[in-house]
Amino acid sequence: MPELPEVETIARNLCLGTQQQPSLVGRHILGANLLWGRTLVEPSPVEFSQRIEGQVIEAIDRRGKFLYFQLTCDWLLFHLRMSGDLVVQRLDSPQKTHDRLVLPLEGELELVFNDARKFGRVWLVEEVDRVVGHLGPEPLDESLTPAIFFTKLQSTRRQLKPLLLDQPFLAGLGNIYADEALNLAKLHPLIISNTLAEAQAASLLQSIRTVLRDGIARNGASIDWVYRGGDFQNYFRVYQRTGKPCQECGTLIARIIVGQRGTHFCPQCQPPLSSMEVSHG
DNA sequence: CACGAGACCTGTTCGC
DNA sequence: TGCGAACAGGTCTCGT
Numbered sequence: 267m268p269e270l271p272e273v274e275t276i277a278r279n280l281c282l283g284t285q286q287q288p289s290l291v292g293r294h295i296l297g298a299n300l301l302w303g304r305t306l307v308e309p310s311p312v313e314f315s316q317r318i319e320g321q322v323i324e325a326i327d328r329r330g331k332f333l334y335f336q337l338t339c340d341w342l343l344f345h346l347r348m349s350g351d352l353v354v355q356r357l358d359s360p361q362k363t364h365d366r367l368v369l370p371l372e373g374e375l376e377l378v379f380n381d382a383r384k385f386g387r388v389w390l391v392e393e394v395d396r397v398v399g400h401l402g403p404e405p406l407d408e409s410l411t412p413a414i415f416f417t418k419l420q421s422t423r424r425q426l427k428p429l430l431l432d433q434p435f436l437a438g439l440g441n442i443y444a445d446e447a448l449n450l451a452k453l454h455p456l457i458i459s460n461t462l463a464e465a466q467a468a469s470l471l472q473s474i475r476t477v478l479r480d481g482i483a484r485n486g487a488s489i490d491w492v493y494r495g496g497d498f499q500n501y502f503r504v505y506q507r508t509g510k511p512c513q514e515c516g517t518l519i520a521r522i523i524v525g526q527r528g529t530h531f532c533p534q535c536q537p538p539l540s541s542m543e544v545s546h547g
Numbered sequence: 548c549a550c551g552a553g554a555c556c557t558g559t560t561c562g563c
Numbered sequence: 564t565g566c567g568a569a570c571a572g573g574t575c576t577c578g579t
Binding site for chain 3: 347440
């Protein structure tokens, strides 16, 4: 489900609190109730319960699509994959159908990991890089300069769409924001990365940042039966707009399969060749 | 190295 | 109405 803006929104809400729920920072974790075994990658369920009990939540943040809780001694990490969600509720609230892990907390609260499709995963580790060390740069981190991004695009020969989804290449983009960024940059999803000119690479990086910032500003997107309170889904340019007119040129949005993922683009605004080749052809 | 297929899962929507 | 197929915000592994 969630991509960078949705995970960022969840992390902020857990860290800062909302109108409906208090901040979790500074609270003791009182135990653990694992309801679906495969949710927990490591350690064993018994060791997980023993180690996490009594630790304090010191900080909550995000790296790529991973949510992490910095605890007294360990790092608690969640990956929500397609359908995972983290909710705070009153202690001993009625269990819901897809609850996978419940952590009772100080203050009559509990943190619940709910995940219909069971793809989501949880880790408790001493060294955080064991889980997130393989990730590429954060797209919103200014230390990722246009020059560095251009060099990275030059270093491989892959289609842009699958490359943007590759977390070791760049951390945080998923199917929605990859399609939105390519449309904003006016680049066809099948363009080979090392054929981009430096200006096009800079435009792509700028577009990625624009769609991610817009997504965060709107608290992420809420689609299908999963509602998170965000409304970025009302501002999609191409995603899930197959057959509807492009807002720039009126051409009907097309949908193709790339790397087994539905891929949405405007055939007019995003020509299959890079714009340099088109302009000279 | 790069790509495609299959696996992991459940739920909703679409087409006949 | 019913039923199977297609589809879903993700990632891993394996074969070519």
